[in-house]
Amino acid sequence: MTILQFFLWSLLKVIVVTVVLLTGVAYTVLLERKLVGRIQNRWGPSRVGPFGLLQPLADGAKLFLKEDIMPTAVYRPLYLFAPIIALACALISIAVVPFGSPTVTGPGGFHLFEISDINIGLLVILGITSIGVYGIALSGWSSNNKYSLLGSLRSSAQLISYELALGLSLVGVVLRAGSLNLREIVENQGAHGFLSWNLFGGFQFVAFFIYLMSAYAETNRSPFDLPEAESELTAGYHTEYSSMKFAMFFMAEYANMIMVGCVATLMFLGGWTSPFGDLIPLPQNIVIQSLLPIFWFVLKVFSFLFLYVWVRGTLPRFRYDQLMNFGWCYLMPLAILNIVATSLWLAY
Amino acid sequence: MHLILFIVFAAFCLAGAINLLLQTHPINSALSLIVVMTSLAVLYLLLGAEFLAAAQVIVYAGAIMVLFTFVVMLLNAGREERTLGSKAATVVGFPAVVALLAVIATVVLHTQSGGAAFGDNLSNQPGSTNLEQLSTVLFTNLLLPFEVTSVLVLIAILGAVALARPHDQERTPGE
Numbered sequence: 001m002t003i004l005q006f007f008l009w010s011l012l013k014v015i016v017v018t019v020v021l022l023t024g025v026a027y028t029v030l031l032e033r034k035l036v037g038r039i040q041n042r043w044g045p046s047r048v049g050p051f052g053l054l055q056p057l058a059d060g061a062k063l064f065l066k067e068d069i070m071p072t073a074v075y076r077p078l079y080l081f082a083p084i085i086a087l088a089c090a091l092i093s094i095a096v097v098p099f100g101s102p103t104v105t106g107p108g109g110f111h112l113f114e115i116s117d118i119n120i121g122l123l124v125i126l127g128i129t130s131i132g133v134y135g136i137a138l139s140g141w142s143s144n145n146k147y148s149l150l151g152s153l154r155s156s157a158q159l160i161s162y163e164l165a166l167g168l169s170l171v172g173v174v175l176r177a178g179s180l181n182l183r184e185i186v187e188n189q190g191a192h193g194f195l196s197w198n199l200f201g202g203f204q205f206v207a208f209f210i211y212l213m214s215a216y217a218e219t220n221r222s223p224f225d226l227p228e229a230e231s232e233l234t235a236g237y238h239t240e241y242s243s244m245k246f247a248m249f250f251m252a253e254y255a256n257m258i259m260v261g262c263v264a265t266l267m268f269l270g271g272w273t274s275p276f277g278d279l280i281p282l283p284q285n286i287v288i289q290s291l292l293p294i295f296w297f298v299l300k301v302f303s304f305l306f307l308y309v310w311v312r313g314t315l316p317r318f319r320y321d322q323l324m325n326f327g328w329c330y331l332m333p334l335a336i337l338n339i340v341a342t343s344l345w346l347a348y
Numbered sequence: 349m350h351l352i353l354f355i356v357f358a359a360f361c362l363a364g365a366i367n368l369l370l371q372t373h374p375i376n377s378a379l380s381l382i383v384v385m386t387s388l389a390v391l392y393l394l395l396g397a398e399f400l401a402a403a404q405v406i407v408y409a410g411a412i413m414v415l416f417t418f419v420v421m422l423l424n425a426g427r428e429e430r431t432l433g434s435k436a437a438t439v440v441g442f443p444a445v446v447a448l449l450a451v452i453a454t455v456v457l458h459t460q461s462g463g464a465a466f467g468d469n470l471s472n473q474p475g476s477t478n479l480e481q482l483s484t485v486l487f488t489n490l491l492l493p494f495e496v497t498s499v500l501v502l503i504a505i506l507g508a509v510a511l512a513r514p515h516d517q518e519r520t521p522g523e
Contacts, residue, residue, distance in 0.1 A: 078375070120479070123402035130410025134382070137414065141375065141421045149421065156418050160411065180479065 006110075013115050014095075021094055025254040026056035032309045039313035060247070068243040071143070078142035083241065083248035086135025090255035093128040096121040097262045098183045100272050101293040113272075113294065114183070121182040122174065125263060126167060129218065133159045135252065136220075136237050143240035151236025154226050154320065158217055161327040162224075166214035168335035169207045172342040173198050173267045186271030193277025199268040203345070206338045208268045210331050212307075215260040217327065219253065222312040226320055261304035265297060269304075272297045354394055361387035374420045378413060385409040399479045 030045065030052065037044025045052035070079075100113030111117060118124055133156055140152020174180060176198060177188040189197050198204040217224040228236030238249045265271055272293035274280065283289065318326070364383035371377045385408045392401040486494050 078379075118398075120398050120402050123399070123406065127402050127405035127410060130406050130414070131386075133410070133414050134417070137417055137421065138375075138379075141417075153418070153422060156414055156421075160414055160418075163411070 009110055010115065013112075017094060017115060018091065021091065021255060021258065022251070024258055025251050026060065028254045028257060028305055029059070029250075030056050031305065032312070035306070035309040036313045039310070063244055063247040066243040068245065071145075071240050073144045074240065075142040075144065078138045079240075080245075082135050082139035082142060083245045083252075084135075085138070086132060086252040087248040087255070089128050089132030089135060090252040090259065093125045093259050094255075094262070096124050096182060097259075097266065098186065098271065099294055099297050100290060102183055112290070117183060118181070120180045122170065122180045122185070122263075122267075125259070126163075126170075129256075129259075130159075130163060132252070132256070135249075139241065139249070140237040143237075145240050147233045147235070148237050148239045151228060151233045151239070155220060155237060158220075158224065158226065158323065158327075161324060162214040162217035162331070165210055165327060165331035165335050166218055168332065168339060169210035169214065170263075170267055171335075171339045172204050172207045175339070175342050175346060176204070182266050182271075186266055186273065189270045190273035191277070193273075193279065194270065194275040195277070197268065197270040197275075204268060204338075204342070206334065207342075208264075210335050210338070211264060211268070213331060214327070215264065216308070216311065217323070219256045219260055221253075221257065221308060223315040223318050224323055225317060226323060257305060257308055258301065261301040261308075264304050265300040269300045271300075350394055354391065357387045357390040357394075361391070375417060378416045378420055381416070382409050382413045385413065397478060399482055 033055070034044040034052070045055040048054045048058045070076075095115040096118050098111075098114040098117070102111060102114070102117075136159075137152050137156045140148040140150075140155070143149070173185060177185040179185060179188075189201070192201070195201045199208050216222070220226075220228060228238070233239070238246055241249060274292070274296055361384050364380045364387060368377050368380035368384065371380060386405060389401040389404040389409065392398075392404060
């Protein structure tokens with residue numbers, strides 16, 4: 001395969017994946033509004049298009065056309081740069097996620113359902129997530145607003161604390177797979193359907209619980225949404241942002257949710273593999289063969305997002321000291337114990 | 349391709365480092381340091397040390413520098429004032445830098461002429477990843493220094509806790 005072919009294929013994959021991801025972001029917002037509406041015994045958006053399905057388009061158009069207000073006392077370079085960092089970091093990490101079966105390849109053995117196959121894929125995701133903190137931290141500081149600053153300080157402290165528990169919770173899975181390559185981690189769980197998923201057969205349910213909790217905290221979602229607690233901080237770090245700059249933070253948050261769902265799917269729920277294993281024989285048709293894994297992957301990510309919204313509609317917000325206490329005193333030791341237990345299990 | 353990337357990111361690295369010194373605002377300096385760290389990570393990547401690159405980004409650019417900016421933001425430090433600098437620093441500093449660079453250059457050139465390039469032991473072995481080789485070295489040949497370092501870090505943590513703990517007389521009676 002020539003360099004040019006490689007370049008064109010990669011460009012095509014990047015464009016398709018980005019468009020799908022951004023559409024996913026828009027419809028996750030709709031999913032959240034609909035579901036929270038039903039949980040609170042109301043309809044949610046229902047006017048624009050059938051069942052309110054065109055609502056994200058209307059929202060997007062509205063945000064595009066709004067006046068972009070620039071407060072006078074902001075530190076301009078960082079104020080403009082912060083939403084770009086937040087959104088860019090949220091979108092980049094999707095590059096290492098394998099969506100579909102690696103057996104179906106394009107011309108020249110080219111992987112169709114993964115932008116790049118990296119042997120340290122998991123570390124790349126963790127690294128990019130850790131850079132994403134700067135978007136929130138800098139936006140709060142450069143806004144020159146007390147609410148924003150408090151929101152971003154809370155957020156940075158929260159992200160640093162829960163990143164430890166999040167990273168440690170994934171170590172058990174990495175130990176089981178013996179690799180940091182996301183594809184190998186998925187293939188390691190694919191043998192017997194859902195029985196061999198890390199969540200069930202791998203006995204990593206403690207790790208999954210820790211991951212779930214820290215993922216909610218990492219994405220600033222309820223019940224850990226203290227950086228933007230409306231009752232205390234108006235809107236937290238993005239108080240001073242309007243129009244598309246606000247929309248970029250919003251998109252970054254939902255893209256991060258999807259990303260976290262993808263990682264959970266890959267690490268604990270068997271990625272693109274079928275939950276029924278070989279019970280249902282794969283049809284010979286190449287199109288179905290390539291689309292079915294994607295269907296399973298999307299279904300798993302969707303159920304994760306559903307859980308996200310469900311939790312938001314159910315649980316009240318934590319207090320800040322409770323949040324820190326929970327992260328450092330319970331999740332971290334639990335994650336370390338899980339690593340020790342998994343290592344012992346693997347050794348004997 | 350490697351050469352172009354090396355030149356671009358080495359330039360980024362140097363520009364970040366110089367900018368770090370020139371900026372008067374602490375937060376700009378901290379951000380320049382992040383640029384330096386991430387460009388260094390790319391340079392590691394070009395050398396074939398992908399695990400080191402990821403660790404560099406996660407630990408330095410992601411965790412340590414977040415703490416730096418966190419402290420700068422929390423204290424809301426203002427601009428630093430320009431001073432002319434001490435004369436002693438100028439007199440001693442420049443010759444010291446030249447001497448240091450000379451020593452490093454000598455060592456590097458010596459190693460290169462000896463035939464063994466850097467990173468020969470780490471990468472370019474088929475069928476085995478960087479991470480495996482690194483951990484093999486760390487947990488067999490260098491086990492003792494590695495474990496001693498962890499004790500050192502533990503001592504540092506204990507020291508930090510001792511420093512941050514409120515003193516007895518400062519405590520409120522209720523505690």
